[in-house]
Amino acid sequence: AQSVTQLGSHVSVSEGALVLLRCNYSSSVPPYLFWYVQYPNQGLQLLLKYTSAATLVKGINGFEAEFKKSETSFHLTKPSAHMSDAAEYFCAVRERNDMRFGAGTRLTVKP
Amino acid sequence: DTGVSQNPRHKITKRGQNVTFRCDPISEHNRLYWYRQTLGQGPEFLTYFQNEAQLEKSRLLSDRFSAERPKGSFSTLEIQRTEQGDSAMYLCASSLGQGAVGETQYFGPGTRLLVL
Numbered sequence: 001a002q003s004v005t006q007l008g009s010h011v012s013v014s015e016g017a018l019v020l021l022r023c024n025y026s027s028s029v030p031p032y033l034f035w036y037v038q039y040p041n042q043g044l045q046l047l048l049k050y051t052s053a054a055t056l057v058k059g060i061n062g063f064e065a066e067f068k069k070s071e072t073s074f075h076l077t078k079p080s081a082h083m084s085d086a087a088e089y090f091c092a093v094r095e096r097n098d099m100r101f102g103a104g105t106r107l108t109v110k111p
Numbered sequence: 112d113t114g115v116s117q118n119p120r121h122k123i124t125k126r127g128q129n130v131t132f133r134c135d136p137i138s139e140h141n142r143l144y145w146y147r148q149t150l151g152q153g154p155e156f157l158t159y160f161q162n163e164a165q166l167e168k169s170r171l172l173s174d175r176f177s178a179e180r181p182k183g184s185f186s187t188l189e190i191q192r193t194e195q196g197d198s199a200m201y202l203c204a205s206s207l208g209q210g211a212v213g214e215t216q217y218f219g220p221g222t223r224l225l226v227l
Contacts, residue, residue, distance in 0.1 A: 046216075090154075092153070098156035099144075099156065
C-alpha cells in the first residue's frame with residue numbers, strides 16, 4: 001500500500017523566511033501526490049498536485065513542490081512566508097479510490 | 112460554484128444515540144467520499160460513491176456506520192449507538208470523473224462530532 005510520511009509535526013518560521021515542509025512517500029508504482037492546506041475549523045483546500053508531468057509543480061498562494069524519485073520526496077516550499085500561511089498542511093498520495101494522508105504539519109508564522 | 116457543503120457543522124450527542132450527517136457535493140460531481148479526521152491526524156478514508164452506488168468501504172466503517180447517496184446527489188452518513196471513540200471531524204469530498212488517480216477531490220468544511 002502507498003503511504004506518506006510528513007517529517008515534523010510543527011514548523012515555525014518568521015514572516016518573510018523560506019517555508020519548507022517535508023513529505024516522503026512510499027509507493028511501488030508511480031505515485032500521484034497532493035498537498036492540501038487546512039485552516040482552523042475548515043475543510044481541506046488543494047494547494048497543488050503531482051500527476052507525473054513536470055517534476056516541479058506550482059500551486060496556489062506561491063507554493064511549489066518538487067517530485068524527487070531518487071529521494072522518494074515531495075517537499076513543499078514557499079520562498080517568503082506570510083502571516084496568512086499559518087495553517088495545517090497535509091501531504092497525500094492517491095491509492096486507488098481513496099487518498100492516504102500524512103499526519104500533517106502545523107505551520108506557525110512569527111511576525 | 113458553491114463548493115461542497117456539510118450539515119450540521121457541529122454535533123454534540125450522548126453515548127448510545129444515533130446521529131446523521133449530510134453532505135451536498137458540487138453539483139456536477141459524480142463521485143463522493145467520506146473521511147474521518149481525529150485530532151492531530153490526517154483524514155482517513157471511510158467510503159466512496161460513484162453516482163448512487165457505494166463502491167468501496169474501509170475497514171474503519173464498522174457495522175454501526177452506514178452511508179447512502181440516493182439519486183446520486185447528496186449523501187448521508189449515519190452512526191448508530193455512538194461511542195466516545197466516534198468523536199472526530201467527518202469530512203466529505205467530491206470529484207468529477209471516472210476515478211483517475213490524478214483527479215482532484217474537493218473537500219467540505221466538515222462536521223465535528225463530540226460524543227459525551
